[in-house]
Amino acid sequence: MMSNGQTDLLAKIAAILTQVKQKRPLVHHITNYVTVNDCANITLALGASPVMASDIAEVEEMVSHAAALVLNIGTLSSRAVAAMVAAGKKANSLGVPVIFDPVGVGATAMRTAAAEQIIREVRLAVIRGNMSEIKVLAGLNTGIKGVDSIADEQGGVQAAQNLARQLGCTVAITGKTDIVVRGDDLCLINNGHPLLTAVTGTGCMATSLIGCCCGATDDYFAGAAAGIAVMGIAGELAQRFLKPEDGIGTFRMRLFDAVFKMTPAIIHEYGRIEYYGRER
Amino acid sequence: MMSNGQTDLLAKIAAILTQVKQKRPLVHHITNYVTVNDCANITLALGASPVMASDIAEVEEMVSHAAALVLNIGTLSSRAVAAMVAAGKKANSLGVPVIFDPVGVGATAMRTAAAEQIIREVRLAVIRGNMSEIKVLAGLNTGIKGVDSIADEQGGVQAAQNLARQLGCTVAITGKTDIVVRGDDLCLINNGHPLLTAVTGTGCMATSLIGCCCGATDDYFAGAAAGIAVMGIAGELAQRFLKPEDGIGTFRMRLFDAVFKMTPAIIHEYGRIEYYGRER
Amino acid sequence: MMSNGQTDLLAKIAAILTQVKQKRPLVHHITNYVTVNDCANITLALGASPVMASDIAEVEEMVSHAAALVLNIGTLSSRAVAAMVAAGKKANSLGVPVIFDPVGVGATAMRTAAAEQIIREVRLAVIRGNMSEIKVLAGLNTGIKGVDSIADEQGGVQAAQNLARQLGCTVAITGKTDIVVRGDDLCLINNGHPLLTAVTGTGCMATSLIGCCCGATDDYFAGAAAGIAVMGIAGELAQRFLKPEDGIGTFRMRLFDAVFKMTPAIIHEYGRIEYYGRER
Numbered sequence: 056m057m058s059n060g061q062t063d064l065l066a067k068i069a070a071i072l073t074q075v076k077q078k079r080p081l082v083h084h085i086t087n088y089v090t091v092n093d094c095a096n097i098t099l100a101l102g103a104s105p106v107m108a109s110d111i112a113e114v115e116e117m118v119s120h121a122a123a124l125v126l127n128i129g130t131l132s133s134r135a136v137a138a139m140v141a142a143g144k145k146a147n148s149l150g151v152p153v154i155f156d157p158v159g160v161g162a163t164a165m166r167t168a169a170a171e172q173i174i175r176e177v178r179l180a181v182i183r184g185n186m187s188e189i190k191v192l193a194g195l196n197t198g199i200k201g202v203d204s205i206a207d208e209q210g211g212v213q214a215a216q217n218l219a220r221q222l223g224c225t226v227a228i229t230g231k232t233d234i235v236v237r238g239d240d241l242c243l244i245n246n247g248h249p250l251l252t253a254v255t256g257t258g259c260m261a262t263s264l265i266g267c268c269c270g271a272t273d274d275y276f277a278g279a280a281a282g283i284a285v286m287g288i289a290g291e292l293a294q295r296f297l298k299p300e301d302g303i304g305t306f307r308m309r310l311f312d313a314v315f316k317m318t319p320a321i322i323h324e325y326g327r328i329e330y331y332g333r334e335r
Numbered sequence: 336m337m338s339n340g341q342t343d344l345l346a347k348i349a350a351i352l353t354q355v356k357q358k359r360p361l362v363h364h365i366t367n368y369v370t371v372n373d374c375a376n377i378t379l380a381l382g383a384s385p386v387m388a389s390d391i392a393e394v395e396e397m398v399s400h401a402a403a404l405v406l407n408i409g410t411l412s413s414r415a416v417a418a419m420v421a422a423g424k425k426a427n428s429l430g431v432p433v434i435f436d437p438v439g440v441g442a443t444a445m446r447t448a449a450a451e452q453i454i455r456e457v458r459l460a461v462i463r464g465n466m467s468e469i470k471v472l473a474g475l476n477t478g479i480k481g482v483d484s485i486a487d488e489q490g491g492v493q494a495a496q497n498l499a500r501q502l503g504c505t506v507a508i509t510g511k512t513d514i515v516v517r518g519d520d521l522c523l524i525n526n527g528h529p530l531l532t533a534v535t536g537t538g539c540m541a542t543s544l545i546g547c548c549c550g551a552t553d554d555y556f557a558g559a560a561a562g563i564a565v566m567g568i569a570g571e572l573a574q575r576f577l578k579p580e581d582g583i584g585t586f587r588m589r590l591f592d593a594v595f596k597m598t599p600a601i602i603h604e605y606g607r608i609e610y611y612g613r614e615r
Numbered sequence: 616m617m618s619n620g621q622t623d624l625l626a627k628i629a630a631i632l633t634q635v636k637q638k639r640p641l642v643h644h645i646t647n648y649v650t651v652n653d654c655a656n657i658t659l660a661l662g663a664s665p666v667m668a669s670d671i672a673e674v675e676e677m678v679s680h681a682a683a684l685v686l687n688i689g690t691l692s693s694r695a696v697a698a699m700v701a702a703g704k705k706a707n708s709l710g711v712p713v714i715f716d717p718v719g720v721g722a723t724a725m726r727t728a729a730a731e732q733i734i735r736e737v738r739l740a741v742i743r744g745n746m747s748e749i750k751v752l753a754g755l756n757t758g759i760k761g762v763d764s765i766a767d768e769q770g771g772v773q774a775a776q777n778l779a780r781q782l783g784c785t786v787a788i789t790g791k792t793d794i795v796v797r798g799d800d801l802c803l804i805n806n807g808h809p810l811l812t813a814v815t816g817t818g819c820m821a822t823s824l825i826g827c828c829c830g831a832t833d834d835y836f837a838g839a840a841a842g843i844a845v846m847g848i849a850g851e852l853a854q855r856f857l858k859p860e861d862g863i864g865t866f867r868m869r870l871f872d873a874v875f876k877m878t879p880a881i882i883h884e885y886g887r888i889e890y891y892g893r894e895r
Contacts, residue, residue, distance in 0.1 A: 088368045088648045089651050096535050099535055100583050105535065108439075110410075113445035159668075163676040165672045254656065256652070300872070302875035304869060307871070308588055308868055309585075311584030371649050375649055375815035376815050380863050387689070388719075389690060390691055393726065396725070588865060588868055592862030592865055
C-alpha cells in the first residue's frame with residue numbers, strides 16, 4: 056500500500072507539471088521586495104504566468120483573473136497586510152487557492168500578528184515555511200519529540216499535523232527532509248541540496264512553485280508536494296552542472312535552468328518521495 | 336525609397352548606440368519593484384547611467400539631472416502615480432523626454448485610471464507596451480482589421496497610429512513583430528526570440544533601453560526603434576550561445592552579455608527592420 | 616613599521632573572513648529596492664545571514680537579533696528614514712555596529728537631509744560612499760589638494776579624515792583606489808576592476824560585506840577594509856574567468872561565485888593594501 060501511495064503521488068506530481076505547462080495558470084503574488092524578481096522568473100520557468108500587484112485598490116480585481124494567490128510576508132508593512140487580507144478574502148469567495156509563506160513569523164511581534172491575522176481571516180490552501188515558522192504558527196513553544204522518523208526528530212510532523220488540522224489545509228515544512236501534511240496524508244521529500252540555503256529566496260520560490268501547481272490542480276496536497284519536489288530536484292540538478300570554478304552565482308542561475316527543463320521523466324527519475332497515508 | 340528609408344533607419348539606430356556610449360545619459364526611472372534591478376543593469380549594459388528615485392519629495396529635483404525619464408506602472412501605488420505625474424511635468428518643462436510603459440493597463444481599474452492620468456497630464460515622447468496594453472490606451476475595443484501586413488492581423492498598426500496621433504508621440508508595440516509608429520512613420524522590427532517571453536522584465540528592459548536611446552538623441556522614433564531592436568537582437572544572440580544543458584537562467588544572463596557587447600556592426604548585421612514612411 | 620602594519624592588516628582581513636564563516640552574523644538591512652536581492656545574496660555568499668525589514672513597527676525588534684545593521688538610502692522615502700533612525704538608535708543602545716551607505720547624497724535635498732538626520736541621530740561605525748558622497752557629507756565644497764598620493768589627487772583622504780574625525784567613526788571611499796580612514800589609521804586598497812562600475816549595486820554590496828565583517832569583529836576599521844577588499848578581489852577574479860563570448864551578465868554572476876569561494880589564502884595572495892598608521 057505504501058509503495059502504491061508513493062507511486063501514485065509521484066505520478067500525480069509528474070502530471071501536475073504537465074498541467075502547469077498546458078494551463079499556464081496566472082499566479083498573483085503579494086510578496087516581499089527582496090526576492091520578488093526570483094519568484095516571477097521561477098513562475099515563468101515552470102510554465103506559469105506571474106503577476107505582482109500589492110496595492111489594496113487593485114488586488115481584489117487582480118486576483119479575480121488569477122488561478123492562485125501567493126501571500127508572502129518577507130518584507131512586511133501594515134499596508135501590505137491589509138492588501139493580503141483583502142485579496143485573500145476575494146480569492147476565497149472565488150475558489151482561488153491561497154498559498155501562504157509566513158516568512159520570519161516569530162522574529163517580531165509584527166510578523167506574528169500579521170500571520171495570525173491572515174490565518175484567522177483567510178482560508179488557506181497551503182502554508183509553507185521552515186521548521187521554526189511552522190512551529191510558531193502551530194503554537195508549539197516547547198521541543199516535542201516527534202513521531203518516529205529521523206526527519207521528525209525536531210517534532211516537525213507533529214507541528215505540521217497540528218496546524219493542518221486546526222486550519223483544514225495542507226502544511227509544508229521545507230528543510231533537509233521536507234514534510235507535507237494534510238489530514239492523515241503525510242509525505243516526506245528527500246530531494247534538495249545544501250547549496251539551496253546559500254541562495255536567498257529559495258523558500259519563497261518553492262512557495263511560488265506551489266502556487267503554480269495549485270493553480271493547475273485541485274489537489275493542493277499533491278500541488279504542495281509538486282512545488283517542493285521541483286525545487287529540490289532543481290537544486291540537485293543545478294549542483295550537478297557546477298564546474299570546479301563555479302560557485303553560488305552559477306548555482307543560482309542553474310536553478311532556473313533546471314526548473315525550466317523539468318519534465319515528468321525527471322520527476323520520476325529523481326523524485327525521492329515517501330508517502331504515508333491513512334494506513335500508516 | 337523604401338529601401339533607402341530602411342537603410343537610413345538602421346544607420347540611425349547604429350549611430351544612437353554610439354551616442355549612448357559617448358554621452359552616458361542619466362535615465363531616471365520610476366518603476367516597479369519586480370524588475371527594477373534588471374532595468375538598472377540593462378541601462379548600464381548599454382552604456383547609460385540609471386537612477387531610481389520614486390518619492391514625490393525628490394523626483395522633480397532628480398529628473399532635473401536626467402536626460403530621460405522612464406515611467407513604468409508594473410507595481411502601482413497611489414503614491415507612485417503622484418510621483419510619476421510630478422516628475423513627468425517637471426521633465427516636460429525641462430525638455431527631458433518621457434517614456435511610458437503602461438504595464439497591465441486594462442487589467443484593473445486602478446491601472447487604467449493611472450495610465451489615463453499620466454497620458455492626460457504628461458506629454459510623452461514614447462509609449463511602449465504589448466498589443467493588449469496599446470489597444471486599451473488607444474480605446475480600441477473591437478477587432479479592427481489592420482493595414483496589410485501579417486504583423487497587423489491583430490490591428491496593432493491601426494491602434495498604434497491612432498494613439499500616436501492622439502498624443503503626438505511615438506508608440507511602440509512589442510510582440511512577435513514589433514511595431515513603431517509616429518505620425519506617418521512606421522517601422523516593423525522582426526528581431527527577437529520566443530525565450531524573451533519566458534524571462535520577466537524583458538518588456539520593462541526594452542522600455543529602459545528606449546529611455547537610454549532617447550536620452551542620447553532628439554529623434555524619439557529612431558530612439559524607440561533602437562531600444563527595441565537592441566533588445567530583440569540581444570535575445571537572438573543570447574539564444575545562439577546556449578548549450579544543450581542551458582536553460583532560461585543562462586539565457587537571461589546572456590541577454591545582459593549581448594546588450595553589453597552590442598555594436599553598430601551587430602546592429603547592421605542582425606537588424607531586420609522594415610521602414611515605411613510617408614511615401615508608402 | 617609600515618610593512619608590518621600592512622602585513623597585520625592583511626592578516627586581520629583574512630582572519631575576519633574566517634570569523635564571518637564561523638559566526639554567521641545576522642546582518643539587518645534597511646536598504647533600497649533596486650539592489651536588495653544582490654545585497655542578500657552577497658551576504659549569504661560570504662557566509663553571513665541577511666534579514667531585510669524596513670517597517671518602523673518591527674525594525675527595533677529585528678535589529679535586536681542582529682550582529683550588524685546596514686542603512687542604505689538608495690531609494691528613499693520619509694517612512695524609510697524614520698525606520699532607519701529608530702533602528703539605528705536601538706542598535707546604538709545594544710552595541711550593534713551601524714554601517715551607513717549615503718547613496719546619492721547631494722543629488723537631492725531630500726537625500727542630503729536624510730543623511731544629515733541619520734548622522735546626527737545615530738552613532739555610526741562605518742560610512743561607505745563614493746568620492747562625491749563622502750565629500751558632501753564632509754562638507755567639502757571646494758577642491759582640496761590631498762596628501763601626497765595619486766589616489767588622493769581629488770582630496771578623498773582629506774575628506775574622509777575630516778568626516779571620520781567629526782563623527783568618530785570609520786569612513787571609506789570606494790573608487791579606483793579605495794580609501795579607508797579612522798582617526799590616524801589610513802589604508803588604501805588597490806584591488807578591483809573597471810567592470811564593477813558596469814553592474815548596479817556593487818557599492819551597495821560592498822557596504823553589505825562591510826556589515827558582514829563588522830558583525831564578526833569589533834575592529835570596524837579592519838572590518839571596513841575587509842568588506843571592500845573582498846569586493847575588489849572578487850571583481851578581479853570574476854574578470855579572470857570571463858571567456859571571449861562573456862559580457863557583463865556573466866561577470867555579475869561570477870562576482871557571487873568569487874565571494875562565495877573567497878578564502879584567507881586568496882586574501883593574502885591578491886590583497887593589494889597599503890596601510891599608513893600613526894607613524895606615517
